[in-house]
Amino acid sequence: MKLLVAISQTPETTARIAFKDDGKAFDAAGVNFIMNPYDEWYALVRALELKEEVGGTVSVIHCGPAAHDVTIRKALAIGADDAYRVDIDPDSAYSVAQQIAAHAKSEGYAIIFTGKETIDYNGALVGGMIAGILDQPFISHASKMVTSGDKMIVTRDIEGGEEEIEVSTPFVLSASKGLAEQRIPNMRGIMSAKSKPLTVIEAIPSASLATYTSFSVPPPKSAVKLVDPSDMDELVRLLHEEAKAI
Amino acid sequence: MILVYAETQDGKVKKSALESVYFGSKMAALNGTSCLALMLGKADDAGRLGAYGAGEVLQVEDANLISFDALTYSKVVAKVAADKNAKVVILPDSSNGKSMLGIIGVLLKAGVVSGVNKLPEAMSDHLVVDRALFSGKAFAKCRIDSEVAVISLSGNTIKPVSEGADVAVSSISVEVPVPSTKVLATNRSVGTVPLPEAEVVVSAGRGLKDPSNWGIIEDLADVLGATTACSRPVADSGWRPHHEHVGQTGIAIRPNLYIAIGISGAIQHLAGVNSSKVIVVINKDPEAPFFKAADYGVVGDLFEVVPKLTEAIKKLKSA
Numbered sequence: 048m049k050l051l052v053a054i055s056q057t058p059e060t061t062a063r064i065a066f067k068d069d070g071k072a073f074d075a076a077g078v079n080f081i082m083n084p085y086d087e088w089y090a091l092v093r094a095l096e097l098k099e100e101v102g103g104t105v106s107v108i109h110c111g112p113a114a115h116d117v118t119i120r121k122a123l124a125i126g127a128d129d130a131y132r133v134d135i136d137p138d139s140a141y142s143v144a145q146q147i148a149a150h151a152k153s154e155g156y157a158i159i160f161t162g163k164e165t166i167d168y169n170g171a172l173v174g175g176m177i178a179g180i181l182d183q184p185f186i187s188h189a190s191k192m193v194t195s196g197d198k199m200i201v202t203r204d205i206e207g208g209e210e211e212i213e214v215s216t217p218f219v220l221s222a223s224k225g226l227a228e229q230r231i232p233n234m235r236g237i238m239s240a241k242s243k244p245l246t247v248i249e250a251i252p253s254a255s256l257a258t259y260t261s262f263s264v265p266p267p268k269s270a271v272k273l274v275d276p277s278d279m280d281e282l283v284r285l286l287h288e289e290a291k292a293i
Numbered sequence: 294m295i296l297v298y299a300e301t302q303d304g305k306v307k308k309s310a311l312e313s314v315y316f317g318s319k320m321a322a323l324n325g326t327s328c329l330a331l332m333l334g335k336a337d338d339a340g341r342l343g344a345y346g347a348g349e350v351l352q353v354e355d356a357n358l359i360s361f362d363a364l365t366y367s368k369v370v371a372k373v374a375a376d377k378n379a380k381v382v383i384l385p386d387s388s389n390g391k392s393m394l395g396i397i398g399v400l401l402k403a404g405v406v407s408g409v410n411k412l413p414e415a416m417s418d419h420l421v422v423d424r425a426l427f428s429g430k431a432f433a434k435c436r437i438d439s440e441v442a443v444i445s446l447s448g449n450t451i452k453p454v455s456e457g458a459d460v461a462v463s464s465i466s467v468e469v470p471v472p473s474t475k476v477l478a479t480n481r482s483v484g485t486v487p488l489p490e491a492e493v494v495v496s497a498g499r500g501l502k503d504p505s506n507w508g509i510i511e512d513l514a515d516v517l518g519a520t521t522a523c524s525r526p527v528a529d530s531g532w533r534p535h536h537e538h539v540g541q542t543g544i545a546i547r548p549n550l551y552i553a554i555g556i557s558g559a560i561q562h563l564a565g566v567n568s569s570k571v572i573v574v575i576n577k578d579p580e581a582p583f584f585k586a587a588d589y590g591v592v593g594d595l596f597e598v599v600p601k602l603t604e605a606i607k608k609l610k611s612a
């Protein structure tokens with residue numbers, strides 16, 4: 048089975064979030080970048096497991112500058128066979144989806160995996176857009192996938208529960224927690240990643256259609272009001288009368 | 294014209310549909326247009342969408358819409374939006390809404406913004422909307438550069454108010470493509486409000502020590518009519534189902550009231566809950582980082598504090 052995993056790069060989860068140029072741009076000073084956890088832990092690993100089960104290849108694709116090659120090499124170290132990098136500033140979900148769909152159209156993948164969202168912008172858009180462009184089924188928030196004859200049975204998260212769906216390839220899937228267990232690259236993986244093919248693709252013309260104009264951070268919270276642990280009537284009074292929350 | 298996709302479940306309109314319609318009607322009022330609600334499938338209480346601001350309620354009934362398929366649903370919504378010349382399409386930021394958002398954007402060649410969390414100040418040619426990012430650690434304004442805008446509305450952004458009269462529901466016929474996926478089973482916990490829609494959430498962490506202690510959390514949630522949630526280690530170790538896990542890698546929520554019990558307040562946990570309006574933290578460690586993000590705090594042993602709190606709330610409710 049020919050599989051593609053779209054990987055993105057995000058600030059690590061504990062990074063300080065700040066903006067520069069008068070709130071016009073993210074301040075990346077001192078920030079460490081990682082592979083988006085949904086892409087690395089769940090999408091990529093499930094694709095690798097599927098290849099181990101049924102055979103085939105796992106390719107990864109990333110839209111971004113050469114500085115992001117370390118993230119791509121990590122995906123190769125975890126076990127992907129080859130990689131593509133579309134040389135473009137990933138400024139919007141739509142342009143990223145157009146680039147990935149253009150590549151996929153000529154390659155004919157059985158399943159395209161994305162993460163359910165990136166942990167920085169929380170867009171949750173790229174997967175559906177790829178499906179829309181390719182006119183393929185889209186299953187979002189997948190937390191489990193098993194093969195069943197020539198079909199796949201995917202479990203997806205819905206509000207307060209889950210749904211089981213039968214689908215045939217080709218399709219696009221977005222991965223949420225549970226789809227697989229994180230894999231740590233071993234020494235052999237890291238060494239072999241250096242010689243695996245990483246092809247740079249020139250970007251096709253693409254539109255973004257939505258632009259961030261300014262960013263801000265929430266005002267600091269005022270100090271916590273402590274309530275005596277033996278006086279829960281007081282807490283209830285505060286929540287009822289002051290906060291009007293109950 | 295603003296088109297709102299009104300989500301239904303088990304033959305009833307969902308809370309998110311009331312929110313989206315009310316939000317859509319307030320947006321429409323900004324430039325004197327009207328708001329149309331579209332339902333795929335039937336709901337017996339659909340007429341009340343009129344009271345929440347829909348000028349018109351349309352419904353498409355078709356055997357191919359009985360269960361959810363993102364591509365099929367998106368094609369129908371996009372078709373109606375194009376026929377009605379909608380300038381803005383609003384979806385709920387739910388799991389189904391999120392599945393459809395990008396597809397509809399592509400089909401309508403429209404700019405898309407997910408998780409809008411505030412009513413826009415004005416309706417100009419290029420819509421500017423607000424959203425949260427970095428799981429609530431930052432906010433942004435986003436401008437849509439296309440003629441048509443497609444947005445999803447974050448839950449609990451607006452309190453829907455019934456301000457008008459019910460309207461009659463009209464059925465329309467639209468060509469519905471055959472879905473290429475098949476829903477085999479849907480399992481939902483019954484009787485509780487799903488976490489993303491809950492107004493009050495009671496959440497517990499590893500401080501609870503053992504899954505057998507969960508009863509005191511449930512008792513508190515019961516008296517508050519709250520939905521329960523948990524930190525990641527609690528879900529990972531199987532104490533609670535994983536759809537209750539909140540935080541950066543779980544569900545992001547923004548209830549009116551979030552009560553965190555025996556949770557330390559790690560940055561990844563806070564990321565999913567710090568947009569809550571009021572946060573109460575109960576922890577025996579005065580140095581727990583969660584107190585910095587809390588509005589009200591109780592430094593004490595949860596096994597003593599929580600039952601007392603439950604009793605105190607019972608007293609209030611019966612007063």
Ligand SMILES: Cc1cc2nc3c(=O)[nH]c(=O)nc-3n(C[C@H](O)[C@H](O)[C@H](O)COP(=O)(O)OP(=O)(O)OC[C@H]3O[C@@H](n4cnc5c(N)ncnc54)[C@H](O)[C@@H]3O)c2cc1C
Nearest residue numbers: 498499500524525540541542555556557559561562577595
């Ligand atoms: C990439 C990444 C993503 C992550 N995503 C998430 C996420 O989405 N959600 C999430 O929750 N975590 C997430 N985590 C994990 C996070 O870093 C923390 O490890 C986790 O939130 C801790 O859970 P906890 O607060 O329940 O447990 P602990 O940190 O062990 O805290 C338990 C708390 O209970 C208190 N306590 C103990 N006994 C009592 C008592 N008797 N009475 C009162 N208080 C008591 C203690 O003082 C302590 O503060 C993520 C981590 C990483 C690296």
Ligand SMILES: Nc1ncnc2c1ncn2[C@@H]1O[C@H](COP(=O)(O)O)[C@@H](O)[C@H]1O
Nearest residue numbers: 053110137161162164165170171172173
């Ligand atoms: N620059 C990128 N390159 C490749 N894939 C991406 C990129 N940005 C996002 N994706 C994929 O799309 C998913 C959802 O991203 P988003 O819609 O931006 O939240 C991510 O988890 C990735 O799988």
